[in-house]
Amino acid sequence: MNGKNIGSLIKKLRIAKGYSQETLAKKLGISHAAISKWERGLTENLKMANLVGLKQIFNINIDDLIQGIEHHGEETDEIPDGNPSKAKINQPSSGLSRRQQALLGLFEGLTDSQKDALIRDLEEKKQQNDELLIELLKRKAE
Template identity: 35%
Template sequence: MLENSIGKYIKELRTAQGLTQKELAEKIFVTNSAISKWERGLGCPEVQTFPLLAAALDTTVEELIQGGPNPAAEDPSEEIVQEKKPSTGLKAKRGKVFFFTASILSTAFFLVIILINTVLNLDSGLLSVLDIVQPLTVAWLAATSIIGFIPWLFFYLMDRCQPAAE
């Protein structure tokens, strides 16, 4: 069925341009018997032949595959226009994943520093690394907890307040 419509369209375009099967075959580097088979619906051009065939017949690959011009493409008044829906859902999920992953990794980093300092007991005089890192870690944990709650609340409310899909 598909070969037949493609073949008819190839023949229609070829004859409209006044080309013989042999002339078309020479333009696209195939035999004239291949053109004959396509036009009779006994075969279909190879995929890599479609661009050459489309160029030789002054058409598009899409029109060749469809077996004729697309009527919707010719008449823009009948073109269906779809409303562009905001893609905030996917972006919001990516934002959530990135934010929470970054928070978890940075918190884990500070906890590992405290653990290493505690295990190795790196006291080097009056001021140990733990004395500096521990307040920073506590502040970081508090900040990520508070700051993490705000985006969570935002995304939660955004998900709840979205209108239902129709």
């Protein structure tokens, strides 16, 4: 974990949301001094509960947060060669992994109602996993 990369990403995300350090600290239940230390790269290891909180507040993948990486989506309706599996929809500027490309290809082959149902199901499972992780972290902290 690189403290400077994480710190600069947290600051960038915080400012983009229009949050002060104090506002973000209140949302996480910590001091604004802790946020300041993170942003200045003075803290190498963030607690898992704080990582989960940042993930939820900024809607960012924990792995990306730990690495200090922010992915920007590039939306396009262009469908190369008329093949939806080759479309670049919300593709990160760094490119998609093979796994992401495979999932996108499969997803594009579904009907709109199947896509909507799948998205709802995945969002629900993600929320359940986040809640379980938070509960585990709370129990571990006790």
